[in-house]
């Protein structure tokens with residue numbers, strides 16, 4: 300299966316980070332909730348985003364109690380679930396996105412759906428579908444060992460987080476554990492659009508850089524091209540979620556609105 | 571105690587832990603060490619107990635409910651947590667948290683509330699200790715607990731309506747945690763039950779265990795046969811059970827049976843849920859086959875919650891406490907019954923525990939039973955009146 304799509308899986312993500320580093324640019328990774336605007340048309344949105352310059356994707360499996368998400372992604376999760384999105388349909392979507400775009404796909408979810416499915420079964424299923432990695436929003440370093448081990452067993456990456464509040468010593472421990480990649484939480488708070496692009500995490504990202512080779516993606520609170528460009532100066536990858544989800548929620552049939560936004564964000568990230 | 575739990579990872583056996591977003595982790599680690607130090611500091615503990623005595627009105631009495639006892643053929647004692655200032659056990663916890671916030675130099679607290687009792691207790695502690703306070707409350711609960719909303723506002727607290735999900739306690743907790751993620755540097759989260767990521771279940775247990783400790787000393791040499799408490803998140807039950815856990819006394823926790831345990835409309839996380847992670851902690855919870863948290867239902871806002879404290883999950887699996895249920899209808903009957911026969915209007919939450927005792931009277935015959943009467947029912951009168959009881 301992997302031989303058909305040589306860029307898929309964790310290797311694809313590693314290659315994407317490596318070539319971006321070599322070229323001195325960052326990887327642009329838009330987020331969209333699985334099942335939007337509908338179960339059937341979700342994959343088209345990812346294909347359109349790929350054409351508009353996305354380098355990799357975050358596919359959000361909607362959860363009923365999304366603790367790390369602000370109003371936009373909460374709304375998206377609720378709608379997607381109402382429209383029938385489930386874990387198994389979400390994994391089907393990952394498979395389609397991976398095969399149709401040939402880009403690395405990262406699955407974003409919460410702890411409980413993973414536990415419910417069984418950690419190993421979950422990691423195995425998303426790996427088989429062609430995912431490159433997994434982000435679990437409510438999984439801190441302390442609880443991550445069984446998840447990291449299962450991910451590694453299926454040769455996909457698990458992200459660990461660093462937040463603006465993370466003390467230096469803790470950043471060192473997290474980086475030293477050699478995660479697949481680090482998700483730098485760019486802003487205090489949950490996902491959402493912010494007027495001011497903060498720099499709350501810059502020093503911590505520089506610290507990670509100085510002590511390890513682990514790729515760093517920045518997300519949370521990044522919604523405009525200016526903010527994305529700032530983040531791209533610092534990180535290996537930039538995630539934009541709410542700004543993209545909002546367009547799909549507000550203009551569900553307007554593919555052009557989506558591609559326009561994605562192109563300008565991609566251009567900003569690529570510099 | 572034969573066991574000293576939680577362990578360093580905040581685990582009670584397989585339950586508990588700390589499944590929180592990284593942004594909160596440093597605050598949780600700080601809270602853990604600040605609490606440990608404060609709870610070992612005589613001055614802190616002394617101030618906590620002084621406020622409980624002079625301001626809250628502890629110790630709360632034990633009252634022998636003779637009229638009910640006669641009817642039931644059981645010797646029924648009520649631990650009168652309803653007589654605490656603000657009308658429920660919740661204030662035992664908020665005084666402690668308020669003192670912790672001050673110790674950490676955090677000028678602001680947030681809290682969630684279901685029935686409004688924890689919100690009122692938080693607002694009260696904030697007023698007393700000079701802290702700014704914001705309380706998150708589901709829109710459905712704002713409607714059924716209007717009196718408590720006004721009380722909080724009178725006390726100088728801002729009540730933030732939460733419309734996500736079913737607009738009940740689960741949603742209020744989630745929104746409070748979201749708010750905490752962006753304000754954690756200046757704000758302490760005053761959680762209202764033995765739930766949430768470690769160290770919250772530990773801290774709330776320690777601030778509520780005064781109930782069980784008092785009960786033991788008030789009863790002298792005598793020991794009850796059975797102690798019964800309602801279980802929402804589980805704080806009043808934990809407070810009374812924890813000091814008795816090795817005593818041989820039979821301990822019964824009563825969850826919300828809602829419209830019946832054969833339906834999906836209940837709050838019986840321990841009786842009918844399965845282990846999972848809710849609000850930062852591994853515990854029994856109501857969820858579907860895909861691990862999506864399910865909405866709970868109870869006539870009482872304080873029991874309308876799809877999870878429960880992790881230490882209760884541990885007690886259940888170890889067989890240290892038995893967990894039962896009482897339905898909305900049974901609780902309403904018990905609410906009216908205690909009001910008429912003893913002149914005590916109970917909280918609808920507490921009425922669930924009484925309902926179980928009433929149903930089980932035959933098997934309890936001749937025994938001494940303590941009911942932890944967690945709160946008074948003034949807050950529920952309007953809701954019950956509207957139901958035409």
Ligand SMILES: Cc1ncc(COP(=O)(O)O)c(C=O)c1O
Pocket residue numbers: 658659684685686687688762763764800801802803804805806807871872873917919920944945946
């Ligand atoms: C009077 C009363 N009893 C019980 C509860 C349920 O909470 P817990 O199970 O934490 O005691 C509440 C919660 O609001 C309450 O107000």
